[in-house]
Amino acid sequence: MTDSATFPLNRWYVAGFDWEVKDAPLGRTFLGRPVVLFRDAAGKIAALEDRCCHRALPLSCGRVEDGALRCGYHGLLFAADGQCIDVPGQGKIPTKARVAPYPVAVVDQVIWIWMAREVDGKAGGQPDCEPPRVxxxxxxxxxxxxxxxxxxxxxxxxxxxxxxxxxxxxxxxxxxxxxxxxxxxxxxxxxxxxxxxxxxxxxxxxxxxxxxxxxxxxxxxxxxxxxxxxxxxxxxxxxxxxxxxxxxxxxxxxxxxxxxxxxxxxxxxxxxxxxxxxxxxxxxxxxxxxxxxxxxxxxxxxxxxxxxxxxxxxxxxxxxxxxxxxxxxxxxxxxxxxxxxxxxxxxxxxxxx
Known part of the structure; x- marks a missing residue:
């Protein structure tokens, strides 16, 4: 994951607007970290690290299926929490088959993403406050x-x-x-x-x-x-x-x-x-x-x-x-x-x- 230590961390940043995330995944980079936004099965916006854990294709190159994100290279399917839930042609899913999720919230039609300090090279930490209001x-x-x-x-x-x-x-x-x-x-x-x-x-x-x-x-x-x-x-x-x-x-x-x-x-x-x-x-x-x-x-x-x-x-x-x-x-x-x-x-x- 890209180092983002040169920016203030452990806070909410704007990731876009609610109306921008539709049927397709949306890839953006925030504070040097590639992120993909999409809607889960309930229609809520989710955010994952934009990198498939299999062969590193950006997940934003894939597609959304029933609220999960299908990689566009070999078809691994990831839930909103980053866990792989399907490997085509393979019954057993590797325990390490997951990607880092990011906390997101929509307030007053603004999408906020929590950018925490990295722990062992991965995004970590949960929000300690509510997102700002508009x-x-x-x-x-x-x-x-x-x-x-x-x-x-x-x-x-x-x-x-x-x-x-x-x-x-x-x-x-x-x-x-x-x-x-x-x-x-x-x-x-x-x-x-x-x-x-x-x-x-x-x-x-x-x-x-x-x-x-x-x-x-x-x-x-x-x-x-x-x-x-x-x-x-x-x-x-x-x-x-x-x-x-x-x-x-x-x-x-x-x-x-x-x-x-x-x-x-x-x-x-x-x-x-x-x-x-x-x-x-x-x-x-x-x-x-x-x-x-x-x-x-x-x-x-x-x-x-x-x-x-x-x-x-x-x-x-x-x-x-x-x-x-x-x-x-x-x-x-x-x-x-x-x-x-x-x-x-x-x-x-x-x-x-």
Whole structure:
């Protein structure tokens, strides 16, 4: 099994969305570990190491039969717990004919996989907590849609991007942007509590960006907010606006246009990443059918981010990653990096010598 000691372990990571796993097995790599997802006989999602114990073909090359996974090379059949339950042409099943299972759970339509420290070269350990919730997915005030991106870049560069929304005035001019200087000068508060980092930014009396005007009938200038909550495996970002001066944007029960984004950032390898996202939005009675517009513009926004981050990473490789200069907008990202660095140090204490 691939070493994953360079990532924070013993925690839930996002493996995808419930609607992605259908009749065929789905192979993905998480934290350097190849995994296959499929549905068992009860329709629940199961996850196994993506390697047949017979001749090492990826089990994702096989097929699902009555809730078990049939290898596409010699037909060994594996149950959701990883145990081989059939060897074609052979009555006795070898006791060692099994593959490692991974704990998985589906919460608010998000698939979570528990990535534990390896024990004797194999995945081990059971969850010691419940998976995170995504409240907006179950909130009747919102409707949501989502998708997935694959990045040719390390996962922490995506963290950096999401924790520093000052860039939107330069990168996202056609969607969620706005006046770039207003974004750079927005009052910003950064706080940290354990593994949680929170960034709050406000832009009062600003011009509404294209995504906002397409989804909500603002009267003119807006008071806009960005509230970012970073956790090691995911971020939840609450953005939106009200007509300027109409109500306090510090009020947790504020009205106006709401966009609640979920961002599941799961390392694939040290240099590639999965980005699983959804956007939940409120709607105005005069513009009730804004979901497709919000989803399309959000997808366009995140594609712009992907292009920037991959170009950034490529250039970092070209230049050998010399020291970079920090500015005021980097406070949130730097806090998050310190969280990851501390967890990596703790993880290294458990690594085999």
């Amino acid at each position: 409240p907006a997915h179950a909130d009747p005030r919102y409707r949501f849609k989502g998708g997935a991106f694959h990045y040719q870049a390390p996962y922490q560069l995506i963290h950096d991007n999401l924790l520093d929304l000052s860039h939107v005035g330069y990168v996202h001019t056609k969607t969620i942007g706005g006046n770039a200087r207003v974004h750079m000068e927005a009052p910003t508060n950064v706080a940290a509590d354990g593994e949680h980092v929170r960034v709050v930014r406000q832009m009062k009396s600003s011009q509404p960006p294209a995504t906002y005007t397409a989804a909500w009938p603002f009267k003119g200038l807006i008071d806009r907010w960005q509230e970012i909550d970073f956790h090691v495996s995911h971020l939840q970002i609450f953005t939106g606006a009200v007509d300027a001066g109409s109500e306090s944007i510090d009020n947790p029960d504020r009205g106006g246009f709401h966009m609640r984004g979920f961002h599941g950032i799961t390392p694939e390898t040290a240099t590639t990443s999965h980005y699983f996202w959804t956007m939940a939005a409120s709607s105005h009675p005069d513009q009730p059918d804004n979901l497709d517009t919000v989803h399309r513009q959000t997808a366009d926004t995140f594609e712009e981010d992907r292009e920037i981050i991959e170009a950034q990473w490529n250039n970092m490789q070209r230049f050998g990653q010399p020291p970079m200069v920090d500015i005021h907008v980097d406070a949130g990202a730097n806090r998050a990096r310190r969280v990851i660095a501390l967890l990596d140090e703790r993880n290294a204490e458990y690594a085999p010598q």
